[in-house]
Structures are given as C-alpha cells and as structure tokens.
Amino acid sequence: MEAPQYVAARVQQALAEDGRTHELGIRVDIRGEQLFLRGQVSGVEQRERLGQVAREAAPELHVHNEIKVVDVTEPGEDEHLD
Known part of the structure; x- marks a missing residue:
C-alpha cells in the first residue's frame, strides 16, 4: 500500500x-481509506469533474468531495463594462 502522502501527491498531480x-488550488487530504478534496471552484461542473478525476x-x-462552489460573477466595485 502506498504511503498517504504519495497518493495525495498523485491525486493533486492528476487534478x-x-x-x-x-x-491547482485543491487540497487533498487522506485519512486511512478516505480521501478529502477541499478548496473552491467557480462552478458545479468543475467540482464534479474534480471528484471524478480524484x-x-x-x-x-473513498472520495469525499468537500470543494465549495463560489460565484465569481458577483459585480465588484472595479468592474466597469462600457
């Protein structure tokens, strides 16, 4: 059986x-037989794809996809579309 840090590195490389x-910004944590994906992405489809690749x-x-989906299209102060 591979050491957890090697499995985590392999999964992160795959992602x-x-x-x-x-x-690149997804954290992979392994606890025994469980793999946890943590981080933030901008869409539900991307979140699902990350789980699939992992x-x-x-x-x-057993993959636990704990990645949060954040809405990056919120209007910001600096955004001026003319």
Whole structure:
C-alpha cells in the first residue's frame, strides 16, 4: 500500500494535469481509506469533474468531495463594462 502522502501527491498531480480540470488550488487530504478534496471552484461542473478525476487517480479510496462552489460573477466595485 502506498504511503498517504504519495497518493495525495498523485491525486493533486492528476487534478493539475488532467485536461478536464487543470486545477491547482485543491487540497487533498487522506485519512486511512478516505480521501478529502477541499478548496473552491467557480462552478458545479468543475467540482464534479474534480471528484471524478480524484476517483480515477485513487480508485482504492473513498472520495469525499468537500470543494465549495463560489460565484465569481458577483459585480465588484472595479468592474466597469462600457
């Protein structure tokens, strides 16, 4: 059985390099047979894709997708569309 830190590194690499996700800011925590994904993304589809890639990268673990979806389209003070 691989050491947890190696599995976490493998999953993080998959999330960063997979064409479906290209996500760098996701934290991967492993506790025994459980893998936790934590972080923030801008859409539900991206969140689901990250869970899928993690499951493919570590099929032996139970993936808990705790990634939060944040709305990045909130109008900000600096945004002026003319």
